[in-house]
Amino acid sequence: MSAEFKVKTNKPILIIGQGLAGTILAHQALSAGFEVEIWDSPSTHFTSSWAAGGIFNPVTGRKLEATWLAEEIFTYLFPFYEGLEKTLGTRFFYPMPLFRPFANAEMKGWLLDRKSQIDHDFLLWTDVGVWVSNSGWVDVATLLSASSKYFTEKKILFRRRFSESELSEISQPFERIICCEGFHGQQNAFWKGFGFLPAKGELLTFKSNQPSEEYILNKNGFVLPLGNQEFKVGATYRWDEYGPNSVPEAQAELKQKLVNFQIDQYEEIEKLVGVRPATQDRRPLVGMHPTINVGIFNGFGSKGVSLMPYFADAFVGEWLGKKMVHSEASIRRFSHLFSV
Ligand SMILES: Cc1cc2nc3c(=O)[nH]c(=O)nc-3n(C[C@H](O)[C@H](O)[C@H](O)COP(=O)(O)OP(=O)(O)OC[C@H]3O[C@@H](n4cnc5c(N)ncnc54)[C@H](O)[C@@H]3O)c2cc1C
Structure with missing residues (x-):
């Protein structure tokens, strides 16, 4: 890397949230040479990434x-x-x-x-x-737990809740604070007006001899092979409540999808529930607040697996003065909300 784009601070970056967004951003920041600290509070703010199907698909x-x-x-x-x-x-x-x-x-x-x-x-x-x-x-669950172990061994992951009211005390020791709070980010006063439109979703894992293990089947839903004759069927969408529990209508919808896929012999394994941090304009929310050292890496909706690595690289590149985040993903599109 050219000296021009090297890290010029010894203060760490604070990342709030160890869902998929915080995890990928932390890996990208570490590999660019930044020091990183991560605070995560799944006991108070449930983590949706554990429920992800994890599919990437360019069509x-x-x-x-x-x-x-x-x-x-x-x-x-x-x-x-x-x-x-x-x-x-x-x-x-x-x-x-x-x-x-x-x-x-x-x-x-x-x-x-x-x-x-x-x-x-x-x-x-x-x-x-x-x-x-x-x-x-x-396999997002495996990626998250392996990363959690990796960050814990580096002594950079803390079970700690962030609140905006403590900003004046904590902003000094950190180079910047990046909020990767998933759909909980819509409660954060820094990002008011950013057009969060979260969508709750459910999946069902099941065991069966019927679907192919060789490919993902996608027709008004998907059947994803996980190995050992285990599969995921998904996914549902709803916008009326965002609780962490499964609801009977969603499970009924998933079972109807199995009927449509002509799968009638299966054993249920697990219900998975999460909330996609989607946005009204269907674009991510990436960038720094214009007046304080707080930023956001969020809004990846149902495409976190494919979009996050590319945009984490662009965001870290922006900190180094090396590149700019694409204008459609950057929070520069909300600059009118910050003008006085
Ligand atoms: C049913 C379902 C299926 C999906 N399938 C796919 C798929 O096939 N492919 C795909 O790409 N995407 C899929 N997604 C979307 C994907 O899961 C999301 O894009 C991604 O997981 C969002 O990650 P995140 O880190 O932004 O949010 P989260 O996973 O919700 O993580 C946020 C983290 O921040 C922490 N946090 C929040 N507030 C605070 C605070 N104040 N202090 C401390 N910690 C805090 C939380 O505890 C949590 O750990 C699916 C989602 C669902 C629900």
């Missing part, structure tokens, strides 16, 4: 479009997770093809008529659907 929607910045983000993602597996000495990154069957004959005809317009390198067309390359899943 979205009924029209099979490439996702936002897919080329850059998916080029960055593979070496990032492979490198992190080496750092942590644990396997959690599983590239795997994803298959999207055509919903019905009408949809197949509609898509084939537009094939030349929607075609891109991530798609391989067949008679019954499309294969999506550069897909797979991250």
Whole structure:
């Protein structure tokens, strides 16, 4: 790294939250040479990342479009997770093809008529659907627990709750404080008006001999193979309550998805519940507050696994004066909220 972009402070960065966002940002900051301290309070603010399906997939929607910045983000993602597996000495990154069957004959005809317009390198067309390359899943629970052990061994992870009222006492010893609070961030007064739109979701893990273990099946939901004949089916969305518990309607919806996937012999293993930290404009919230040394790394919605590594690199690069976070992800788009 050129001397121009080296860390020029010996004060640590304080990261609030050890969900997937705080974890990935902490790894990126450490590898850039920053000292890091992490405060996490899962007993008071539940961690949604443990519920994630963990899927990454560069194709979205009924029209099979490439996702936002897919080329850059998916080029960055593979070496990032492979490198992190080496750092942590644990396997959690599983590239795997994803298959999207055509919903019905009408949809197949509609898509084939537009094939030349929607075609891109991530798609391989067949008679019954499309294969999506550069897909797979991250075992987020394993990544979080291996990281927790790694941070604990480095003595940088603390079970401690952050509150805005203590800012004047704690801001001095830290170079900057970055809030990675997931959907709890909508309660944080620093980020009022940022358009949080959290979406609660549930998944079900189950054991069955019926689905394929070779690929992720994606048709109005997904079936994700975990190995040993275990799978996840998901996911549900609701916006009316954000509690940590499973609700019967969501479980009924997941069982209906299994029926639709023609899976009728299975043994339930576990219900998983979380809240996606989504935003109204469907873009992340990355950047520093304009007047205090507090920043935010949040708003990754249902695409945390693919977006976080790329944007954590960009955010740390911004601290070093090396690059700027993409304008659509940067909180510079809310600068009118801070003007006096
Ligand atoms: C059912 C479901 C399925 C999903 N599937 C996928 C998927 O397939 N692919 C994908 O990419 N994404 C998926 N997601 C989304 C993904 O889980 C999220 O993008 C990601 O987990 C968000 O991580 P986070 O770190 O921002 O939030 P969280 O995981 O909620 O972490 C926030 C952390 O901050 C801590 N915290 C909050 N406030 C404070 C405070 N004041 N003091 C101290 N600590 C605090 C909390 O204790 C918590 O540990 C899914 C989500 C759900 C719910």
